[in-house]
Amino acid sequence: MTTGLELYDVTIIGGGPAGLYAAFYSGMRDMKTKLIEAKEELGGRLLIYPEKMIWDVGGLKPTRCEQLIAQLIEQAQTFDPTIVLGQQITGLKRLEDGTMIVTSDTGEQHHTRTLILALGYGVAKVAKLELEGANRFEVTNLHYTVTDLQSFQGKRVLLSGGGDTAVDWAMELEAIAASVTVVHRRERLGGHEKNARYVEESSIHVFKPFAIAQLHGNGDAIEAVTIARTDADCELTADTQRLDVDAVIVNHGQLSDFGPIVDWGLDMGQWSIAVDEKMGTNLPGIFAAGDTASFPNKLYLIAGAFNDAAIAVNGAKLYLEPKAPSMAYVSSHNAKFNERNKALLNKERD
Structure with missing residues (x-):
């Protein structure tokens, strides 16, 4: 034909x-x-x-x-x-x-x-952070991927997520950033067991089960984040903490x-x-x-x-x-x- x-x-x-x-x-x-x-x-x-x-x-x-x-x-x-x-x-x-x-x-x-x-x-398509006004920070210090690890040199970095990619990024950033914080909405980190265990036992700060509840901005940049403890259904509770940050990386799949x-x-x-x-x-x-x-x-x-x-x-x-x-x-x-x-x-x- x-x-x-x-x-x-x-x-x-x-x-x-x-x-x-x-x-x-x-x-x-x-x-x-x-x-x-x-x-x-x-x-x-x-x-x-x-x-x-x-x-x-x-x-x-x-x-x-x-x-x-x-x-x-x-x-x-x-x-x-x-x-x-x-x-x-x-x-x-x-x-x-x-x-x-x-x-x-x-x-x-x-x-x-x-x-x-x-x-x-x-x-x-990247699963984005579902918070009102979050998109305005994407031009500055809200990231959904990491293309240059050295750009986080000396910064206080908060990672939202607990899968393979979030755990791997946390491990790689540990020696580069001033501090690395991982916030995960579930009781256990996902990903490979060995890497998850390393993150739990390292200098990386881990909050779980917690999720980002609010972004606090100074102009177009995030300067602090409020995180809230999550319940069994991964819903936010009234138990909150405020963390000062220089960069936020979201990896929600x-x-x-x-x-x-x-x-x-x-x-x-x-x-x-x-x-x-x-x-x-x-x-x-x-x-x-x-x-x-x-x-x-x-x-x-x-x-x-x-x-x-x-x-x-x-x-x-x-x-x-x-x-x-x-x-x-x-x-x-x-x-x-x-x-x-x-x-x-x-x-x-x-």
């Missing part, structure tokens, strides 16, 4: 770790690949915390997120996939020959034989939205799409990887996203060519890298 559109073997929707690794691995499978990202830059959820250190990627020394993103992008471009930025996919149409056309919010259409959904938890994809007929819950052992969804030719994919014993790590991506690509390849090898040859024995390896060796000798 002629559509006038260039046909791709696989189109990957989402430019986070799973999508980027899928773009690389699909090149190893000789698949004509397109990657579409809703934002104007690649990196997915890693873009939220560029200064954070990543420790749990196998064989990789502790690496800042921004560096890991750059390395993932470079790797994804190894086999020259087509990369499209600034387009959120909304529509899906299956043609008589089994191929699909997906349409973006810009109206542009993309023709593909298979799809890999690497959407994370959808289009993420993300509000995510899959958009019109929820109407495609996929077997999905609020946060993910159910997949089989090949990362296949209930719709033929459509696969999922990373945080988007849901299956038993799911590993919610970047390393797990890489594994999901490779399995999804292999699933897409076998969907197109049932007699193809079940996986790509490993890179150490793959002829695709012969010339590249020679170039790297020559560069090292020089």
Whole structure:
């Protein structure tokens, strides 16, 4: 069927770790690949915390997120996939020959034989502090992410939140800020047990169960915060304290939205799409990887996203060519890298 559109073997929707690794691995499978990202830059959820250190990627020394993103992008471009930025996919149409056309919010259409959904938890929006007038401090010292740790040098920093990201930021700021205070509405900090225990036992001040009740400003900057103890339903009580601060960082998680994809007929819950052992969804030719994919014993790590991506690509390849090898040859024995390896060796000798 002629559509006038260039046909791709696989189109990957989402430019986070799973999508980027899928773009690389699909090149190893000789698949004509397109990657579409809703934002104007690649990196997915890693873009939220560029200064954070990543420790749990196998064989990789502790690496800042921004560096890991750059390395993932470079790797994804190894086999020259087509990369499209600034387009959120909304529509899906299956043609008589089994191929699909997906349409973006810009109206542009993309023709593909298979799809890999690497959407994370959808289009993420920061959960903001729900206090009247809080938005006026966003231009000064109310933050929803940390892009430069050194900007908090010598400051009294209050962190609102108790999940992985808030705990990690508190740990990293401890040696930089004059003081770090964590306010969490529940009795226990979330995140990895070891890190939560460190925060509890360190010089970091922890108030729990407490939540921010009021911001006190001097012009457009916050100079103090009133915190209130919370009850069993996380509602504020009359037990309050006032704390002087120089900066407030709010980490209350993300509000995510899959958009019109929820109407495609996929077997999905609020946060993910159910997949089989090949990362296949209930719709033929459509696969999922990373945080988007849901299956038993799911590993919610970047390393797990890489594994999901490779399995999804292999699933897409076998969907197109049932007699193809079940996986790509490993890179150490793959002829695709012969010339590249020679170039790297020559560069090292020089």
